[in-house]
Amino acid sequence: MREWQKKFVRAIYEPHNWVNGRLLRRVRRAILSIARKNGKTALIAALVLVHLVGPEAERNGEIYSxxxxxxxxxxxxxxxxxFVEADSExxxxxxxxxxxxxxVCYANGSFYRAISAEAGTKHGLNPTFVIFDELAQxxxxxxxxxxDTSxxxxxxxxxxxxxxxSNDPEHILSKLIDDGAGAKDPRIVCHLYEVPEDCKDVFDPRVWKKANPALGDFRSLADLKAIADKAxxxxAEExxxxxLYLNQRVAPIxxxxxxxxxxxxAGQVEFVEKEEVYLALDMSAIVDLSALIMGSAGDxxxxxxxxWKPEELLRDHSDRDFGSGNNRYGEWHKAGHLLVSPGRSIxxxxxxxxxxxxxxxxxxxxLAYDRWRIADLLREFDRVGLEAWEDKGNEKQGSGLRLIPWGQGFKDMAPAIDALELDVLGRNLVHPSNPVLTWAMGNAVATMDPAGNxxxxxxxxxxxxxxxxxxTMMCGLKSRDLNSVRPSVYEERGIIMF
Known part of the structure; x- marks a missing residue:
């Protein structure tokens, strides 16, 4: 074993506590996160045998990888x-x-079995030791x-x-790493090998060792260099x-x-009554997410x-988007991060x-809006008594809520994306860490035309x-207004200021 492997093993197996006259291992959960091709499978197999017939074996043990x-x-x-076939003992x-x-070891009544998510129900298991390979996938x-519950x-x-x-901050592995990295719980061990995301040059071989502790040993430097050269x-390969190879929590795209x-x-977000704000709405399809974003008009x-999500589709769409049995939309709604519309549609x-x-x-x-389903929304405005008028860039045509149609092509979205990036990079944007919005931002991908839009x-x-x-539309509308001359909202509402 290499020293970094020994360090991980010692962190798990050395700490003990006396419990009812017995010396018991203290650690109950351990995470080792490293880049690919650093010998994870061999280490898993070795730990399996440690618990099957080695010093951690116990009678009638159940070991699962x-x-x-x-x-x-x-x-x-x-x-x-x-390993077994190579050793006569x-x-x-x-x-x-x-x-x-x-x-199977008949001498102590223990067995090891390799299982996968495809192998049917795992309820009824009573494991002494479980090791999960590539949970990120x-x-x-x-x-x-x-x-975990068995x-x-x-x-x-x-x-x-x-x-x-995992590239998903809401994935169970990301949650485990975040919990383990900051945990003061002595029952948890987390060893994370990664190249920091703020690294200025990820193609510098000198930083690769941070995520690849076996680099130059049994992890080929030449192979990793070839992968880096291609990226x-x-x-698109970066x-x-x-x-996968620098172990950074970034999306494949x-x-x-x-x-x-x-x-x-991220930070605290508070609005005061009558504060000037902008709105932007993406209604999307009737059975999927619809989003309304409010942003302050100040500096x-x-x-x-x-x-919003249809209330009756929270479970079904969680299975669809996050995998069977993962009720993430339901959890977000319960925590107050996601609103629901009764029934099966928005x-x-x-x-x-x-x-x-x-x-x-x-x-x-x-309010900037995508034209999709806007006619339905305007009918509802009439029902709730909300006056609205459409700003087409010429003279004012009405009173009430100013509506600005926002195309989804390069013409309208290119300056909006620029405005969003400037706000983020300049730290002028403050969001409340809503996990639904954070998830969507991690999913958002921009395409470019030949002109760079x-x-x-x-x-x-x-x-x-x-x-x-x-x-993005909200930031674009705010930026567009700041760079153009428009009547004040008080003039738009017919209010005379003295």
Whole structure:
């Protein structure tokens, strides 16, 4: 074993406590996050044998290595089997059952089995030791949760995760790393090997060791350099290089705003009555997310999101977008981050009432909107008594709420994206860390025309980006107004100021 491996193993197995006259291992959860090709599978296989027949073995133990698919599960079993077959002593005491990817030690009644998320229900297991390979690639947290909640009957249970990072800040692995990295809980160990996201030159070989502790040893420097050269030649390959080989929490496709920059803009957001604000609305499809973003009109762009989902589709769409059994939309709604519209579709009346409420509470300078389903919304404005007029860039045509149609092509979105980036990079934007908005910003991908103009591309985005679209439009409208001469909101409402 190499020193970095020994450091991880010692952190798990050395701390002990006396409990009822017994010396018990203190650590219950451990995470090792490193880049690919740094010997994760071999380390997993070795730890499996430590708990099957080694110093951590106990009578009637159940050891499981968990993987996301059958092929990955077979790799862990294959290496464990090779260890056994290569050692005469192990071969005498361990029976290999290839058909079920199982190793059995009859002397102590324990067994090891490689399982995958495809292998059916895991309820009823009673593991002493679980090690999860590449949790970052799990499409849902079902397998993790079943295994994690099945260890309560054991006196010294241990759950180890060895994986590269997930690009999704809401993924279970990201949550575990964030919890472990800042935890003062002595039962948790987290060793994270990553190249920092603020690294100025990710193609400098001198920084690669931070995420690849085996580099220059059994991790080939030449191979990693070839991968880096390809990523440097082809910008589309860079995010994958940074995620998988530098272990950075970045999406495989470049996001519009990096996670680091977005996180740096988080803060307390407060609005006062009659404060000047801008609104932007992306209604999207009737069964998916609809987003209304409010932003302050002052020098600082304070942001407050209002995001809706059909109430009866929270579970189904969580399964669709995040994997079976992952009720993330339901959790967001329960925590107050996501609003719901009754039924199985977004009722425009719900959105119209919220806009009317904001119009009556604040001084709304304008609402930018995508033309999709706007006719439905205007009918609801009439029903709730909200006057509105469409600003077409010429003379004022009415009173009440000023509506600005906002195209989704390069013409309108390119300056809006520029305005959003300037606000973020200049730290003029402050958002309340709403996880739905943060998730959408991580999903947002911009495409570019030959002239260098950009627009948000829903087709290239992995998941929903509607809140990000609304935020971009709001920043674009604010920037457009600041760079043009327009009547004051008081003049628009016919109010004479003395």
């Amino acid at each position: 968990a993987a996301n698919d059958r092929e990955q599960a077979a790799q862990v079993f294959k290496v464990a089997r090779q 192990l071969s005498e005491i361990i029976r290999i059952i290839p058909s079920t990817k199982t190793l 799990a499409k849902s947290r079902d397998l993790y949760d079943v295994l 260890m309560g009957a054991r006196s010294e249970p241990l759950f180890v995760v060895i994986s590269t990072q 440097e030649r082809m910008p 995010p994958k290089f940074r995620n 470049s996001s519009l705003i990096s996670r680091k920059e977005w996180t740096a803009c 600082e762009t304070k942001v407050r999101p209002f995001i 009722d425009p009346a719900v959105v119209a009432r919220k806009i009317a409420e904001l119009f009556n509470t604040y001084t709304v300078l304008g 950009r627009k948000l591309d829903k087709d290239k985005a992995r998941f929903r980006i509607d809140p990000a679209v609304a935020l």
